Amino acid sequence: MIFDALQYEFMRNALAAGLLASVICGIMGTLVVVNRIVFLSGGIAHAAYGGIGLSFFLGWPYLVGTIGFSFTAAIVMAAVSLKAKHRADTIIGVIWAMGMACGIILLDLTPGYHVDLMSYLFGSILAVPPSDLWIMLIVGVLIAGFVICFYKDLLAISYDEEFARIRGVPIRALYFALIGLLAITIVMVIQVVGLILVIALLTMPPFMVEKYARSLLQMMIGSSLLGAVFTICGLWLSYAFDLTSGAAIILVAGISFFLFFLVDHLILSRRHNPESSPTASP
Amino acid sequence: MQDQKPIVEIKNVWFSYNGRKVLQDVSLTIRQGDFIAMIGPNGGGKTTLLKLMLGLLRPDRGSIRIMGRPAHKASHYIGYVSQDVHLNRSFPITAIDVVLMGKLEPKKRWGRSSARDRREALEMLERMEVAAYASSKIGELSGGQRQRVFIARALVTQPKVLLLDEPTASIDAKGQAEFYRMLQVLNRDMTILVVSHDLVAISTHVKSVACVNKRLHHHHQAEITGEMLEEMYPCTDEDICPVELVAHGLPHRVLKHHGD
Numbered sequence: 053m054i055f056d057a058l059q060y061e062f063m064r065n066a067l068a069a070g071l072l073a074s075v076i077c078g079i080m081g082t083l084v085v086v087n088r089i090v091f092l093s094g095g096i097a098h099a100a101y102g103g104i105g106l107s108f109f110l111g112w113p114y115l116v117g118t119i120g121f122s123f124t125a126a127i128v129m130a131a132v133s134l135k136a137k138h139r140a141d142t143i144i145g146v147i148w149a150m151g152m153a154c155g156i157i158l159l160d161l162t163p164g165y166h167v168d169l170m171s172y173l174f175g176s177i178l179a180v181p182p183s184d185l186w187i188m189l190i191v192g193v194l195i196a197g198f199v200i201c202f203y204k205d206l207l208a209i210s211y212d213e214e215f216a217r218i219r220g221v222p223i224r225a226l227y228f229a230l231i232g233l234l235a236i237t238i239v240m241v242i243q244v245v246g247l248i249l250v251i252a253l254l255t256m257p258p259f260m261v262e263k264y265a266r267s268l269l270q271m272m273i274g275s276s277l278l279g280a281v282f283t284i285c286g287l288w289l290s291y292a293f294d295l296t297s298g299a300a301i302i303l304v305a306g307i308s309f310f311l312f313f314l315v316d317h318l319i320l321s322r323r324h325n326p327e328s329s330p331t332a333s334p
Numbered sequence: 335m336q337d338q339k340p341i342v343e344i345k346n347v348w349f350s351y352n353g354r355k356v357l358q359d360v361s362l363t364i365r366q367g368d369f370i371a372m373i374g375p376n377g378g379g380k381t382t383l384l385k386l387m388l389g390l391l392r393p394d395r396g397s398i399r400i401m402g403r404p405a406h407k408a409s410h411y412i413g414y415v416s417q418d419v420h421l422n423r424s425f426p427i428t429a430i431d432v433v434l435m436g437k438l439e440p441k442k443r444w445g446r447s448s449a450r451d452r453r454e455a456l457e458m459l460e461r462m463e464v465a466a467y468a469s470s471k472i473g474e475l476s477g478g479q480r481q482r483v484f485i486a487r488a489l490v491t492q493p494k495v496l497l498l499d500e501p502t503a504s505i506d507a508k509g510q511a512e513f514y515r516m517l518q519v520l521n522r523d524m525t526i527l528v529v530s531h532d533l534v535a536i537s538t539h540v541k542s543v544a545c546v547n548k549r550l551h552h553h554h555q556a557e558i559t560g561e562m563l564e565e566m567y568p569c570t571d572e573d574i575c576p577v578e579l580v581a582h583g584l585p586h587r588v589l590k591h592h593g594d
Contacts, residue, residue, distance in 0.1 A: 086425060208435050211425055214416055218388055218409045219438045219491070265426035266471060 057291040062178055066297065069180040069244045070283035072188040077253035078276030079195055080237050082268060083230060085258040086210045092129050092231070093254055095144040097238050097247050099125035099151025101172060105158030118239050125151055126235035130228055174298040175246025177287075184244055191240045198233060199272070202226060207268050245298055252302045253279050256309045263316075282308065339402065340365050341411070341495045341525055342387060347396035349382060356382045360396070360550040364495060369521040369539070372529045374546035380529045383546060384497055388414055401494060413488030415498040418480055423473040429483045430455055430468040436490040451490075458486040462516075477504030478513055485520075495525040502530065514539040 057063045084093050103121025107114050125147050133140035199206065208216035209223055217223050241250045257275035265271035286301025342364035349357040356379045364370065374380050385391045386398055389406030400408035433455040459465040462482040467475055472483065481501050488496055498517075502510045517526060518539045528540070543553045 086422065088422075204435075204438055207427070207431070208438055211427055211432070211435070212416070212421060214390070215414065215435065215487075216438070217390065218412070218414055219435070220410070221438065262424055262426055266428050266469070267426055267431060271426045 057288065062180075063287070063291065065180045065182065065185060066177045066287060067284070068185050069177055069188065070287060070301065071280050072185065072192055073241050073245050073249070073253060074257075074279030074283050075276045076188065076192050076195060076237055076241060077250065078257060078274075078279050079199055079272045080234055081254035081258040081279075082261075082272045082275055083199075083206065083210065084234065084254050085262060086268070086271075087230075089133075089231075089234075090255055091141055092126075092133065092144055093234060093238065094251060095129055095148040095151075096122055096126045096231075096235050097242060097250055098148045100239050100242060100247075101155035102151035102153075102158070103155070103239070104172065105155035105162075108162045109158040114243075115239070118243075119236060121151070122235045122239050123232060126231050127228065130231035134224065134227060171246070172242070173247050174296060175242065175244055175249060177245050177249075177297050177301075178290075180244050188240060188244060191237060195233060195237060198229070202229075203268070206230070210268070245301075249298045249302055252305050253282075256305045257282070260309060260312050279305075341368075341401060342527075343397075343399045343402075344383075344387070345397050345399075347383075347386065347393040347398060349379075349386060349391065349393050351382070355548060357386075357393075357546075357550075358548045360546075362544060362550055362552055364525060364527060366525055367521070368525050368527070369518070369541040370527045370544055370552075371540040371542070372527060372544045372546055373531070378547040380546050381499060383550070384414075384499055384529065387497065388412055410491065411494045413485075413491050413493030413496045415481070415484045415488050415496065415501055417499050417501075417503055418477075418484060425473065427472055428469050429459065429464065429472055429475065432472055432483050433458060433487045433490055436487040455486070455490055458490050459483065461489075462486045476509075477506075478509040481505065481513065482516070489524075495527065496520070498526070498528040500529050500531060 058067065084090055100118055100122040102125070103118035104114070106112070106121050107117025110117065129140070129144050129147055132143045136143070205216070205221045205226055208219065208221055209226055213223060238250055238254075241253075245253075257278040258271060261271050261274035261278060265274055282305040283301050286304045287297055289295060289304065290297035290300040340363045342362070344360060344362040347357055347360045348355075360379075360383065362383075372380050372383070382391065386393055387400065387405055389404075389409045392406065398405040400411050403411075430452070434451060437451040437455065456465060456468055459468050459482075462485055464475075464479050464482045464486070467479060467483075472480060475483065481504075485496070485498070485501075502513055505513055517528065520526065521541075527544075545551045545553070
């Protein structure tokens with residue numbers, strides 16, 4: 053069972069990385085989902101590939117180039133979505149595509165190096181070095197501190213931006229801080245678990261919890277726990293059946309996601325008209 | 335009461351948006367105890383005028399003073415209840431936490447709300463007769479209950495005037511009458527300006543009516559009288575008289591056509 057697997061150090065590290073990613077994504081994902089910036093998060097995550105290309109091309113350390121590039125792209129996207137709300141999705145789409153293309157071209161131009169696109173997409177959670185775990189822990193503490201410090205303000209701008217502005221909440225500063233932190237989070241977590249798993253953990257647990265949570269805090273805690281359950285189940289499946297771990301975690305999350313909404317829908321429709329069977333609905 | 339210092343003083347305000355004139359030489363004075371209905375067609379500038387009062391927009395010309403101070407430095411004097419249609423219904427927040435948002439102060443940041451704030455928020459919900467739903471999620475309430483929660487949120491900020499932007503948009507007809515009666519009670523010690531589409535529903539409750547269609551015309555009695563309609567004519571010659579657009583519920587003979 054899972055305890056068997058834990059006698060290997062790489063499994064313990066993978067589990068720790070997965071749990072840290074779950075908590076980080078649970079907190080940030082809650083803010084992403086309630087602020088409806090899932091698309092912007094996707095944009096940041098893909099634009100990060102441009103940063104990877106830039107790092108290799110210029111011979112910079114990986115994190116410096118990637119965080120620099122993603123952070124800049126994220127701030128541009130944040131500025132656009134504050135300024136021209138109705139065109140924000142288009143601009144984000146452009147930056148998204150440009151970031152990916154830049155990354156690939158820059159890697160083409162880098163002599164003798166060919167980075168594996170798959171490891172960027174799905175990460176390599178089974179090969180996480182302990183140093184990365186420390187970096188994730190620091191990012192996690194940073195995020196938790198930010199959220200605790202600005203909880204009421206974040207709640208206000210997420211729920212009713214106009215009211216928050218009238219009450220004197222520094223909306224622009226907080227929005228940029230949120231997006232900047234999101235960029236750092238995404239780059240850090242991508243490095244460990246891959247782009248696809250980041251998007252999955254950012255969106256699925258918060259969306260499932262949202263309906264049942266009574267506060268942002270509950271939603272953050274619930275999302276983190278749910279993400280952790282998915283991670284543990286996925287890792288165990290990948291160990292037991294020799295599957296790609298990142299994909300296994302996402303598949304567990306995705307199947308739970310759809311089962312959850314199916315069950316939720318059935319319960320709701322039965323509550324609304326108790327006598328009709330759920331299969332009778334068109 | 336007339337010689338008292340006005341709460342809101344709008345003087346000859348002009349505002350255009352993307353080169354299109356939205357407001358033209360608008361003046362309006364709101365005094366203590368007023369209950370004004372602001373009516374007019376969509377795009378006539380009602381919401382723009384509210385945003386100008388809140389200091390979210392700045393006028394091109396003219397001045398807006400709230401309690402004698404420029405509007406963008408005085409938004410804390412205004413209790414604002416926005417249209418709730420743009421808010422996320424499934425947002426994880428309870429009614430009492432919505433009200434506590436009104437207690438938000440940029441300087442106080444750490445930790446949970448103080449017990450005094452919570453008590454005050456609960457008292458305000460009681461006054462709005464929705465205290466029973468204090469710990470319900472906001473999305474589970476009916477449109478009318480939700481509006482009462484938003485009014486409670488505006489009231490805990492201890493405003494000098496309450497501005498409501500089409501508060502009855504998500505309330506059914508029966509609830510609307512009840513809602514306006516509640517506002518009438520509230521008006522005993524609160525100055526109110528309410529933006530509405532439906533003049534007929536509101537006319538028996540308010541004290542005066544302001545018609546906004548680029549220009550503003552303030553009718554000091556609420557009843558829709560022939561005299562008031564006569565008064566509408568000087569509004570503008572080229573613009574459509576605002577009342578013609580909003581008074582759908584009235585018998586047609588009440589309305590005279592322009593230029594007949």
